[in-house]
Amino acid sequence: MTQYPPLIIADRTFHSRLLVGTGKFASTQIMQQALTASGAEIVTVALRRVDLSNPQDNLMEAVDRDRYLFLPNTSGARDAEEAVRLARISRAAGCDPWVKLEVTPDPHYLLPDPVETLKAAEIMVKEGFKVLPYINADPVLAKRLEEVGTVTVMPLGAPIGTNRGLKTRDAIQIIIQQAQVPVVVDAGLGAPSHAAEAMEMGADAVLVNTAIATAGDPVGMAEAFRLGVEAGFKAYIAGLGRHSWEAEASSPLTGFLRSNHA
Amino acid sequence: MSFWQKIIQYRWDRIEAAISRKTAQDVRQAMRAPNPNFDDLLALLSPVAADFLEEMALAAHGLTVQRFGRTIQMFAPVYISSECTNSCVYCGFNRHNQISRATLSVAEVEKEVMFLHRQGFRHVLLLTGESPHHVPVEYLMRIARKLRPLLASISIEIYPLTTNDYRHLIQNGVDGLTVYQETYHIKRYAEVHPAGPKRNYRWRLETPDRGGQAGFRRLNIGVLLGLSDWRVDGAFVGLHAAYLARRYWQSHVSVSFPRLRPAAGGFQPQFPVNDTHLVQLMCALRLWLPDAGLVLSTREPASLRENLLPLGVTQMSAGSKTAPGGYAAKENVEGQFEISDLRSPQEVVRMIAAHGYEPVWKDWDASFLNAAEH
Secondary structure (H helix, E strand, O other), X not given: OOOOOOEEEOOEEEOOOXXXXXXXXXXXXXXXXXXXXXXXXXXXXXXHHOOOOOOOOHHHHHOOOOOOEEEEEOOOOOOHHHHHXXXXXXXXXXXXXXXXXXXXXXXXXXXXXXXXXXXXXHHHHHOOOEEEEEEOOOHHHHHHHHHHOOOOEEEEOOOOOOOOOOOOHHHHHHHHHHOXXXXXXXXXXXXXXXXXXXXXXXXOEEEEOHHHHOXXXXXXXXXXXXXXXXXXXXXXXXXXXXXXXXXXXXXXXXXXXXXXXX | OOHHHHHOOOOHHHHHHHHHHOOHHHHHHHHHOOOOOHHHHHHHHOHHHHHHHHHHHHHHHHHHHHHHOOEEEEEXXXXXXXXXXXXXXXXXXXXXXXXXXXXXXXXXXXXXXXXHHHHOOOEEEEEEOXXXXXXXHHHHHHHHHHHHHHOOEEEEEOOOOOHHHHHHHHHOOOOEEEOOOEOOOHHXXXXXXXXXXXXXXXXHHOHHHHHHHHOOOEEEXXXXXXXXXXXXXXXXXXXXXXXXXXXXXXXXXXXXXXXXXXXXXXXXXXXXXOHHHHHHHHHHHHHHOOOOEEEEOOOOOHHHHHHHHHHOOOEEEOOOOOOOOOOOOOOOOOOOOXXXXXXXXXXXXXXXXXXXXXXXXXXXXHHHOHHHHO
16 A cells, blocks of 8 residues: 655644635535535635634634634735734634735735735744745745745645636646745636646645535535545656657657668 | 726717617627627627526626625615715705704714624724715714724725825725715716715716725725616726726725615606616626626615525625614614615525525724724
8 A cells, every 4th residue: 555645734744635715605514514525634714704802703613623724814915014913813812823824915816916925924934923825826936935934835726716727837837846845736726637637746735715615516526626636646646657649659760770770 | 097087088978879789799799708898898788688688697696606605795884974065866865855864973873883793794884975064084083993993894985085085094994985976977967966066077986096096995886776877877887897996906896786766855767777677787797897896785675685696796785774873873863765675684694595695794804904003
């Protein structure tokens, strides 16, 4: 039996390589069932959606913190200052010092601001947060973030919620080649095959929300993504064959060179 | 540069004519377009598009679920004052109407918001008539400071202000601005706003620009359906929303669909908008602006609100009162207009859940704005 290595982020070990988000679900019950079916161990929640001062907050209650790493995110923050302020508030309210850093000044495509993200990451790391930054698929930015001490990098496959798959494939490939921290492909993955593709390329994990939450059957889709991630990861470990677009000619075209020299 | 420079490049009658010339082929093409252009929007608003309503509705539903999920964000209006210096012919607060008027004290506003807070609301919209004498900007700043600890988001729908005044409000914790042009038809606008500061079309038109420059996180615009031809007004509101989203790229833009309701003064809409028209308008704007918020208020009756829910709506009010003090603070003050959906917020929330949507009470946080630290 092949032994599969676990995912290690900062000092924690995870057996699932699928992270899931909690937005866009039709109800908290469906969300909880989908979380279970996904096998995820890390669940991200938008701080803007929860009332940290209320221990009975619906969404906070719905995510069992003994079972999942509760990963608050700063979605909605427009600059570093706002993101940092939000992270501090979440820690003050008793959340683990883990944060999915999202600085998305444009509320339409929700694309991450590289400058403010780097600035925020620097401050947060100094303050002791474990920072998982959401970034565009920019290999240089990924290295810069790694240098300031983020515990992952999370490049996007396509803009959030678009379900378009790995549109940034080539840049993600470079990030994976260069990274010394886990690479979690975040955003835009619309089908289990997209997740499998990212894992086959060597991504350490993926994060999925919209494609699960808005599926006809979110629970079934969560399971499908779990299987897709597993399949992709196992294929990566097993060593994928190289693409061969044409059958190799049985009599090589350059065979004459050898016979001439014979 | 403001939307004024943009809108003067368009002529109402030409757009009206272009809409009436659209063919079924134009509509099909518009529905297939990955990035619809203005001509596509006109096709979607045209009379022939009525034959494609079901396809448009399916596409609008699909886009909305993809972008916003199965969620509806809840909010409630809070009227601070019914004093007004304008004489808008359709409005119950028209200064010529002999109604009992009121302006709430800060404590009374707080009492209203406490009432809404107990019902679950964390997003409120503060409204006033246009009377800076009764409700000066400083007064609104005081109210915002007082309400901040109770709320996740405070928006305003008040008389137009300068960019600087908007900045002051933002610093005190107001994050959203709602202002309706009512109608983009310049002559019609003058007819229905015969006197008062609101007569100034351009000042009002540029209000969302000033709000965007000041840094509001949410800009909400709309037309008052019934004042002019909804197809042309729909095209202009679509154009305006797209302009704002592009220019103030850090603000989220949403569009409301207020239909004229009975109010003191007894104004009758000259261009009535029926339910089919409303559906077509909502779907057309969703296809034109996949990321825009679409807001539906209690002006619409309960049954229609249920049916409109899956067509692209992202925000809903519930249990609304349109009189200052109407929730808890006062009795016997008249409202701006009659609301139609009289159900309690809890009933509306149950309806939303029964349709497979999650009602979201909080989708913002006061700590985003710097004001939180003051």
